[in-house]
Amino acid sequence: MTAPSPAPAPPSRGGRWIQHWDPENETFWQETGEKIARRNLFFSVLSEHIGFSVWTMWSVLVLFMGPEYGLTPADKFMLTSMVTLVGAVVRVPYTFAVAIFGGRNWTIISASLLLVxxxxxxxxxxxxxxxxxxxxxxxxxxxxxxxxASSMTNINAFFPLRKKGWALGLNAGGGNIGVPVIQLVALAIIGASGGPRLLLGIYIPLVVVAAVLSALFMDNLENVKNDTGAAKDAAKDAHTWIMSFLYIGTFGxxxxxxxxxxxxxxxQFGRTPLQAAYVTFIGPLLGSLIRPLGGWLAxxxxxxxxxxxxxxxMGVATAVLIAASMEKSLALFTVAFVILFVLTGLGNGSTFKMIPGIFQAKARAKGLTGEAAASYGRRLSGASMGLIGAVGALGGVGINLAFRQSFLSYGSGTGAxxxxxxxxxxxxxxxxAVYLRRSAARSQVVASAEAKPQLSYAEV
Known part of the structure; x- marks a missing residue:
């Protein structure tokens, strides 16, 4: 039976650093850890939510930009591709910023940067x-x-393995929902004949609120140390790149x-900005809401x-989209697109749950148990999440560039x-092939077949 662990001393007002953190210990988790973890999760979601809104604000700003702006459809797709590209690239340093500055401290900094x-x-x-x-x-x-990236890395350290799917799904889903929220706000502004500056004026004070609340209610974990070795080990591990490839398909x-x-x-369908705004928020909204369910199912x-x-x-929904695009059926196209959004959200939750499970399985295959296995899993999964999140977001760049080329070549999105x-x-x-085929699962075990336990990656 696990011996009770002492609760961490209350963080100091000056730094809010928690010295002791052991979420895998059931006694510690029930007495102390869960309350603190949930509080940090809530305010992490808030900050990430505003971040997603700012990141995707150009998806609605381009709807405000009529002929008087002098931009072609190809220009607008290039503009949104640029926004997506930078958002993908900065995920790598943001991941390691948590270990350098602390989860709370970096959340304050990153939220404040949204003002720029x-x-x-x-x-x-x-x-x-x-x-x-x-x-x-x-x-x-x-x-x-x-x-x-920084939010997911931070929250990954707060929760035990058995809760990571739910916690990471909720954290990511709450952030993702910033996409439909800013689209809904834009819909209201367009409907009221307002301009894009009104939309931006609404979000400027919200950025300040997110930064202040992070400073007041979040914590840093002392045991999340800066570990460049973890980044190198994660980059060398084939599973980091395999999961990046899969995450392109879901989050990308x-x-x-x-x-x-x-x-x-x-x-493609000649909708006005207002008509488009009436439906564009539905897909991201449902895709965001279902992401925690994807984590729970995983x-x-x-x-x-x-x-x-x-x-x-997702393949079936995309085939229907192709048919609807060729037949110029707006109703079928819209329904199929919304369903595809829902499936991307479900897949986002399930793929991100796989990451800590994979590295935990590798730890056990090495013969590690208890806190040693948990520490190994946290170390590599936390480092890999930034890389996977960055590469996955690059999928968004590819999608916008594919649409741009498809419209230039065919006048529609069918080719994309x-x-x-x-x-x-x-x-x-x-x-x-990698995670469910029996022979592949056996070949992925890190240590020798006789000396170490064999774990199926289908369990992740």
Missing amino acids: PTVAAFLVMEPGTSFSTFLLVGALAGVGGGNF SFIGYSFAFGQVLTN DRYGGARITLYNYVA FVAFLAYYGVCFAVTW
Whole structure:
């Protein structure tokens, strides 16, 4: 029976550093850990939510930018691609910033940085501004995409393995929901004949609120140390790159479609900005809300199984989109697109749950047990999450560039959807071959077959 662990001393008012943290100890978790972890989760979600809103604000700002701005559809897809690209790249340093500055401290800093792109966009958003200026200001908005990586790394350290799927799913889902929220706010503003500066003016004080609340109610964990070795080990591990590939298919699709949905409706189906805004928020909203369910299902049935079946469903939905696009059926296209959004959210939850499970399985295959296994799993999964999140977000860049090329070549998004369908098929094959096929599962065990326990990666 596990001996009771002492509760950590209350964090000091000056630094709010927690010295002792052992969530895998059931006594510690019930008496002390869960309350603190949930509090940090709540305010982490708030900050990440505002970050996602700032990151994806250009998905709605381009709807405000009519002919007087002088931008072509290809220009707008290039603009949203730039925003997505920077958001993907900054996820790598944001991941390691948690270990350098502390989870609470970095949340304050990263939330405050959101003022830069918001204020900059407020200043330049008017006809006559050059396309290069819009590209530069759009790139600044990419810092909002980095908040996801630091938030996920931070929350991963707070929760025990058995709760990670739910906690990471809730953290990510609460952040992802910033996408439909800013789209809903934009819908209200467009409907009231307001301008883009009103939208930006609403978010500037919200950024300040997120930073202040993070300072008041979050904590740093002393045992989350800066470990460059973990980053190197994660980068050398094949599973980091395999999961990055799979995450491109889920989160890359989610963020890419979030930026592109409104533009596809206006360019391919002739919808006005207001008509597009009426439906563009629905997909990201449902995809965000279902992400915790994806994590919960992965906790219960295994992330690899849920991910595999989810890719089948994504392939079917994409095939329907291709048919609807060719038949120019707006109703079928919209319904299929919303369903595809839901599936990306479900897959986001299941794929991210797989990450700590994979490294925990590798720890046990090495013969590690108890806190040693948990520490190994936390170390590598935390480091890998930033890399996986960054590469996954690059999928959003690919989606916007694919749409841009498809519209330039064919005048519609059909060609892009064909490419996406092929990618989902490859993701299905990779998930099955690496994490579910019995012979593959056996070959992935780290240590010798006789000396160490064998674990199936289908359990992750």
